[in-house]
Amino acid sequence: MRRKKLTKFQLRYDPADIPKLAAEYMATPYEGGTAADKERKMEDAGQRIAGGDFSRRNLEIVCEWKSKRRIGLLTENTDAEIKQALKRARATSAADVKGAVSSLTGLAGVGVKMASAILTAIFPERYTVFDFRALEALGVENTENVDAYALYLEACRSMAKQYGVKLRDFDRANWQWSKNKSKRVRCC
DSSP: OOOBOTTOOOOSSOGGGHHHHHHHHHHSEETTEEHHHHHHHHHHHHHHHHTTOOOHHHHHHHHHHHOGGGGGGGGGSOHHHHHHHHHHHHHHTTTOHHHHHHHHHTSTTOOHHHHHHHHHHHOTTTOOOOOHHHHHHTTBOOOOOHHHHHHHHHHHHHHHHHHTOOHHHHHHHHHHHHHHHHHHHHHO
């Protein structure tokens, strides 16, 4: 089945399942704990960045949460470059999604999807993660493009409001729906 163009976002499951899927995501076992434990670490690092602590360690915690495979690439950035990028992203995030993303993608190891995770950690009520699983749940092709992210973010904000859920819970549910779907495809 061919998925719809990027500008046509449509939830592929019953929105009444969002709370259940988000809870399932949070309860998923992860490295001796749960996804909720891992998210708390990410959220704490994001709060520290929002508060002005632009350290490499906070950025590493967030990047590790999104993708451990990418963490090594951060070593190519100086502490000053990391500080400047995080500071600029925080300053532009409210008014300029593309600008906030672009300030982060200037760092080695940070593409649009990683930038979306960093912004989500800092501002979980305004940003959401751009991920192939969440895109699948909305019936669109995977991409890594800042313009596509801006459209995706707008659609997610709108749907979360429409369905009466927090943006983070909407993201968690979308990810979990896709993960569950991939398990069903593999097993049967």
